[in-house]
Amino acid sequence: MPETKAPDTKDDFNLLKRYIEQTLKIQCSNYKEDYIKRRLLSRMRSTNQATYSDYLYYLKGHPVELDPLRNALTINVTEFFRDTEVYNLIRTALLPELFRQRKRILIWSAGCSSGEEPYSLAMILSDMMMTNKEISAQIVATDLDEVILAKAKAGIFSEKAMQKLNEAQIRRHFNKMADGSFEAKQHLKDLIRFRPHDLMSGVPPVRHVDLITCRNVTIYFNEKQKDSLARMFHSALVPGGFYVMGKTEYLGREVEPLFSAYNNIQKIFIKKQ
Ligand SMILES: C[S@@+](CC[C@H](N)C(=O)[O-])C[C@H]1O[C@@H](n2cnc3c(N)ncnc32)[C@H](O)[C@@H]1O
Helix, strand or coil: CCCCCCCCCHHHHHHHHHHHHHHHCCCHHHCCHHHHHHHHHHHHHHCCCCCHHHHHHHHHHCHHHHHHHHHHHCCCCCCCCCCHHHHHHHHHHHHHHHHHHCCEEEEEEECCCCCHHHHHHHHHHHHHHHHCCCCEEEEEEEECCHHHHHHHHHCEECCCHHHHCCHHHHHHHEEECCCCCEEECHHHHCCEEEEECCHHHCCCCCCCEEEEEECCCHHHCCHHHHHHHHHHHHHHEEEEEEEEECCCCCCCCCCHHHEEEEECCCCEEEECC
C-alpha cells in the first residue's frame, strides 16, 4: 500500500509559525492567516515539502532557506513614510531643489505595493502645493502585482496602516469610513497614476522623470538584473534627477559610474550628466 502522509494539524502550523517568529523575527500574527499560509505553500512547493511539519524539519536543516522564506513573507510589506530620514530629505532637500529648476515635476514610484509610498509622496507634494500655487507634480506608481495595485488605486487603508501618520495628516488627507478604515482624499488620488509594469522588462513606463523611488524591491533581483534596473532608471531620469533606493540596497560596481552619490547613508543618487 502506498504510504500516505498524516495531514497537517493546527498544531503543526502553529509550531512552524512560532519557529519563524523566533528565527526571522517576523510577527506572523500581524498578517492574516490565509496570507501566511499562501506564502508558506509557495516555499513548500519550491522545496518539495508536503506538509508544514516536513517544511519545519527542512527549514531547521537548511538555514539557506531562511532568506527566500523571509522574502516570500515580506513581498508586499510597506508602510507610510518608511524610513523617516529619507522622507525628511525628500521633503526638505530633494523636492525644493527640483522645484527650483522647474515648476512641474514627474516622480516614479517603482514597486509601489499597496500604495503607501506614492501616497506619502503625494502628502508631501500636496502640502508644498498648498503654500506655493505655482508648482505641480505627477506621480506614476507601478507594480508587477496587479492585485496589490488595485488595492493601491482604491487608496483604502486599515487603522493599523495609519499608525505612522499624525492626527493632522490623517485629518487633512484621509476620510474615515464607516468600517473604521481610511480612504485617501481625492486631492491625493489626483496626484497619482497607477500602472502595471514589470521592472525586469527593461523599458521604463515613463521618461523625463525627476525623481525615482524604487525601495525594497531589488532584494528579489540578481546582480545582473539589478544592474539593468539601474541602467533603465538612468535612461528614464532627466540629467540631475534623483534615484532613491531602499536603505539595505546598493548600486552595483558596473553602474556606479552612471550616478553620483547625493547621500550614501540614505541611498540617494543623482543621474550624472
Ligand atoms: C516590499 S514591497 C516595497 C514597497 C515600497 N517600495 C516600500 O519600500 O515600502 C516590494 C514590491 O515590489 C514589487 N515587485 C517585485 N518584483 C517586481 C518587478 N519585477 N516589477 C515590478 N514590481 C515588482 C512587489 O510586487 C512588491 O509590491
